[in-house]
Amino acid sequence: MKLSKNRWMALVIAAIVAADWATKALVQQRFPSRGDQVTLIDGLLTFQHSINHGISWGMFNDSAPNPWRLPLLILLTLIGIGATISIVRQSRDRWIHVAGALVLGGALGNLGDRVLNGGVTDFIHVHFFPYIFNVADIFISIGGVLLVARMLLDARRGDGSAPTHA
Template sequence: MIYYLIALIVFLIDQGTKYIIATKLQLNELVPVIGNFFVITSHRNRGAAFGILENQRWFFIVITVIVVLAIVWYMQKIKGGKNRLLPTALALVLGGAIGNFLDRALNGEVVDFLMFNFGSYTFPIFNIADSCIVVGVALIVLDSFLDMGRQKKKEAEAGSEQTS
């Protein structure tokens, strides 16, 4: 299934970039890419997004295993369907989740390195896995809205056929 290949590619890119950052940069080293706006850095995160629930390694491991199993189960359930957006979105989330899972399971922390500064505000540092998870979730939400539109259209068509 092509969607597992997408998840594998996400995982490999995530792990490759984290390896490069961890081996080529010193912790907290800053490499400006676009002035002070976009900076590559070497940061470690022992929590979730924005550093919440720091040092809850086993919690994240258990939750990630449940999420990964649920995604795989659901991808199997919807395979062969006409919808391409939802399985693509799930593949992005799957690849990202496994990438961060491996970091937590092996090292107890996740390598983050993409840093954006907006004036004096620094957005929380993140990685490729995080990006794919966010894009995947956004696509899942988009697919839900599109599906609601398709359902309404189908109901309207069914209603007009009954009145004819």
């Protein structure tokens, strides 16, 4: 049975959201207090419970409490989701669809966490990287890089032969 593009994308998005929420629930259960941690690989990898009330990579996380922050971040996430859907819908390129599914799955995972918990649960700390992140962030980053790379490659061609846009 061959899946349509939309069904395939829906399955990928659902799998990413499920993996993200399952790992966050596990962290919240095993490490109930923020700051709790366990070292997995000494000097390299730690799981550390953290709540990010800001945006990617903890920006604006430490700013003073603001009643507009949560609604604004939810709105910005919805705008990003809408923009990604628009790009994917206009494209016939499979790599754009893959990238879009990765970004959408991660964005929806983090959005759900933000709506339910008021912030995003982060827990993966790779010691040579200055930020703590989560499974959704990994998919957003990979999908975003893939999306930009594919769009740049198509723009470089510039001959109209690229099957990126309908």
